[in-house]
Amino acid sequence: MSEPMTVRARVQAPVKEVHHALTDAATMRLWLAEHAEVDLPDRYAFWGRHTPEGDAPHQRPLHVDDHTVRFSWLLDGVDTTVEFGLEEDSPETTIVSVSQTHFDFQEALSETTIRGVIQTYWCLMLANLAEHLEGRPLTPKADFTSSDLRAEVLIAASAEKVFDSLIDSESVTAWFGFPIEIEPRVGGRYAMGGLANNPDPAKIVELEPGRRLSVDWGGVGIGTWELAESGGKTRLTLVQSGFDRSPYAGWCGILSGLSELRRFHEVADWSPIWVS
Template sequence: MSEPMILRARVQAPVKEVRNALTDPALLRVWLAEHAEVSLPDRFAFWGRDTPEGDAPHQRLLHADDHTVRIAWTLDGVETTAELGVEEETPDSTIVTVSQTHFDHREAIEESSIRGVLQTYWCLALANLAEHFEGRDLTPRVDFTSSGLRATVTIDAAPSAVFESLIDSEAVTRWFGYPIEIEPHVGGRYAMGGLDNDPHPAKVLELEPERRLTIDWGPVGIGSWELEGSEGRTRLTMVQSGFDRPPYAAWAGNLSGLSELRRYHEVPAWQPIWLS
């Protein structure tokens, strides 16, 4: 088995409060899942529309202490292991680490197993955990029961600023946290990892300043950002369509990116929540 996938994020809250958010069922229902039941040291379960294979709880608690929760989580017939850990960074900030076994990038790209969503699923969950403690509106979660991939948020910035941050390669690379190179014109290339590293870049289909950007991603469909401005704010709607089957892994990644895009525009002296 390959090495576990590891994610690390900074949450602006004391470590005891963050640890409580990892085990309090009412708080888990805020940032993680539609349904949650926790009774330590015996039970830790979550399920619902926004959980992969969330028709019923498929978790088994393996270990819990003041800094760690470890669960077995059966997905697509395979028992994986997920571990959530907290460590104090400062009295007012906490580093949260998620370790997840049985994640394969190939399964994410091919959408060949629900386990392919695990990385972006946890990215979105951690983004919402951070937003919860910042007192911000949470980013919409993935509905794994629906093929309608659509999310709308309001950003406290003008459409001109938001649109520029969607088409400027340097800005997108900053808030998305991954090198992206964009040719900002209709027919231009949109390359994950940069034009020199992406042999099959996406294509810009529509580019209407301050109103719409549409990208053809190939097998995972067509992605669009639609902007409406009012009183210096932007209503941003993100849609994914034109696919044979819902690309949930990519959609969860887009949603976690949407969370950071909002923070990029709204948080003073913004820094990404993600740590190497």
């Protein structure tokens, strides 16, 4: 079996507070899932529309201590293992890692199993955990029961500044956390990994400075960013449309990036929450 998929983030809260957020059902219902029940050591479960295969709880606790929460999660008929690990970074900050077995990157690209979403799903959930612990508004969660892929957030910055951070290659690479090269014009290329490394880049099909950007990603549809001034802030609406099947893995990745985009504009001395 391949190594478990792992993502790590730095959150602004001490270990004890993070542990509570991971094991308190009422708190989990804020940042993680529509429904949650915890009665350790016998029960650790979450489900609902924001959870992959969330029609019913499919988790079972395996081990919990002051720095670890480990549980099994049945996904697409496979018993995977998930583990949260907590490491003190400072008295007021914690490195949170989450790993899960039975993840295959090619399955994520092809969407042949719901397990393909788990990497970007956990990126989004860790982003929301960080936001919850900092008292910031949460990023919209994915709805795995709907093919209407739409999210809306307020960003404390002008529409001009937000739009610039959507089309400037250096800025997008910074907040998205992955090299992206953009030709900012209608018909221009939008290349994940950079133009030299992407033989089939997406294409910009609409660009209205300060107001609208649409990118054609091919089989997974068209992503549209709409911006509007709202009380000195920017109301940003993101829509994914025109896809053959609901691209939940990519959608969760976009939403986790949306969280970092807000932080990029709103947090003084911003740095990414993600830890290599």
